[in-house]
Amino acid sequence: MRWMRFAKLSLLSVSAILVAPVALAVETKQDEPHYWLERLEPALTETAYKGVFVYARGDQVSSMQIAHRFHNGMVEERLVMQDGQIGEIVRKGMDVVCVLPKHGRMELNDAIPSGPFAGALANQLVPVDRWYRPEITGRDRIAGHGVVRLTLNARDSLRYSHQLWLEESTGLPVKGNVLSAAGDILEYFHFTSLTISDSLPDQEFMIQSEGREVSRTLEPQSSSKPDGSMEGWTLGWRPGGFQPAATPRSGSGKAVAFSDGLASFSVFVESVAGTGMPSGTSRIGATTVYMRQLAKGQADFLVTVVGEIPLKTALKVAESVEIEDFEVLGANQP
Amino acid sequence: MDDRLKETLSAMMDDEADELSVRRLLSREGQDEVCAQFQRWHQVRDLIQRRNPAVDSIDVSEGVRDILEGHDQGLDRGDVAGQPARKRWHWPAVAMVALALAVGFGAGTGWESGSLSSDQLAAAGDVPELPIKGMDEQQREQLSRYLLQHAQHNSFGSSHASMGYARAVSASGAEY
Numbered sequence: 001m002r003w004m005r006f007a008k009l010s011l012l013s014v015s016a017i018l019v020a021p022v023a024l025a026v027e028t029k030q031d032e033p034h035y036w037l038e039r040l041e042p043a044l045t046e047t048a049y050k051g052v053f054v055y056a057r058g059d060q061v062s063s064m065q066i067a068h069r070f071h072n073g074m075v076e077e078r079l080v081m082q083d084g085q086i087g088e089i090v091r092k093g094m095d096v097v098c099v100l101p102k103h104g105r106m107e108l109n110d111a112i113p114s115g116p117f118a119g120a121l122a123n124q125l126v127p128v129d130r131w132y133r134p135e136i137t138g139r140d141r142i143a144g145h146g147v148v149r150l151t152l153n154a155r156d157s158l159r160y161s162h163q164l165w166l167e168e169s170t171g172l173p174v175k176g177n178v179l180s181a182a183g184d185i186l187e188y189f190h191f192t193s194l195t196i197s198d199s200l201p202d203q204e205f206m207i208q209s210e211g212r213e214v215s216r217t218l219e220p221q222s223s224s225k226p227d228g229s230m231e232g233w234t235l236g237w238r239p240g241g242f243q244p245a246a247t248p249r250s251g252s253g254k255a256v257a258f259s260d261g262l263a264s265f266s267v268f269v270e271s272v273a274g275t276g277m278p279s280g281t282s283r284i285g286a287t288t289v290y291m292r293q294l295a296k297g298q299a300d301f302l303v304t305v306v307g308e309i310p311l312k313t314a315l316k317v318a319e320s321v322e323i324e325d326f327e328v329l330g331a332n333q334p
Numbered sequence: 335m336d337d338r339l340k341e342t343l344s345a346m347m348d349d350e351a352d353e354l355s356v357r358r359l360l361s362r363e364g365q366d367e368v369c370a371q372f373q374r375w376h377q378v379r380d381l382i383q384r385r386n387p388a389v390d391s392i393d394v395s396e397g398v399r400d401i402l403e404g405h406d407q408g409l410d411r412g413d414v415a416g417q418p419a420r421k422r423w424h425w426p427a428v429a430m431v432a433l434a435l436a437v438g439f440g441a442g443t444g445w446e447s448g449s450l451s452s453d454q455l456a457a458a459g460d461v462p463e464l465p466i467k468g469m470d471e472q473q474r475e476q477l478s479r480y481l482l483q484h485a486q487h488n489s490f491g492s493s494h495a496s497m498g499y500a501r502a503v504s505a506s507g508a509e510y
Contacts (some may be wrong), residue, residue: 067493257484280463
């Protein structure tokens, strides 16, 4: 066994010398979808850019201005809403400051559960190839930049297909579509102007509008250990490739998020004494919400699935939820 | 790098390395060199086997270390050995924000009711539409909270965490 290993090692070493130039050639091959897939995350983190993008789902369209850079080892970002009420968000590393629109109804602190969060999404080990068919399907020009179109067709009907237009020199996504099985565009984003520059002024990353400011420091990702534990309930079925991604806190209820590397969905299970939430489904763009009442003994629970997944997937996930422990979910023991 | 470490590295590629030697490899100084070697061999192997070169610049050592430390996140070994720890971008994180900012989740104006395609109805059987417009304030807030938290799952942990906050703001600014 051991001598075989050495034999293999020698072979590898020799081959390395022989094929090194070829390896370089393949590495820069821009027709390979994997070349672009690998660049996606570094491109999004490290590219310095500013621009305006439009986002549409269903019949609604809105636009946002964004500036982004990787400065002194941390991500700096500023987002400004271009439609409706004024509001902006500035982030430096893990520190976030929001200027909220005037008529705030919900406290930010209520909206953002505290504690470790979905760092797992960034550490997915989900191989995208297994569930999507990546393919370079052409070149184009968007917001003044040459782009490569990367199509990720779903391999089954449990998830939607995606198209991404990636800027040629950086790999930054400048346009994206989510497509139904029939090929309809369910939602998209699209940069209408984009400047890629390493010399964005510091001013671009400072709060500039006046209003009620809320600051918050994100938990470091290292403390995040999402284990997909579903306290008090279990999921009997989930679509292939979707891995647990986070265990956020949702009031008294328990929620778990799942992701296949491109799409994600969240499952919420709560005791519903008093709220009287209806059952049913609703959709906007690619987002599906499915709510279902579940009686166990004399206690009632509400199971909610929210995600960028087809209705039949949401339905199947929700139907597979089983309640195991009443007390954990905050319901009285019957 | 001595032959023993090279042997471990080679064994790792075939998913045959034992835990002790992997630990030894990862605790060694000069991890850059180890990573470079690992990547070169992968390229060579990919070329020989005519696979797509998949590990250009991905560092799997972190993921392997985590798993050795017992932080296994429910992933099977095959994934760890064969697939690099990739960071994936979740485009809905970007995508869902702007609309939420302008309209808010609770508004319910854009939510479809009664316009499911025949395919979907067939797949879903007889699923009632959620009467969002008919919900009371408490119910809508509950729904908004779910949508918001889902948006945050998408964006936190990615390099676009601000997007999650943008959605938070939207719920805050939504006029019901």
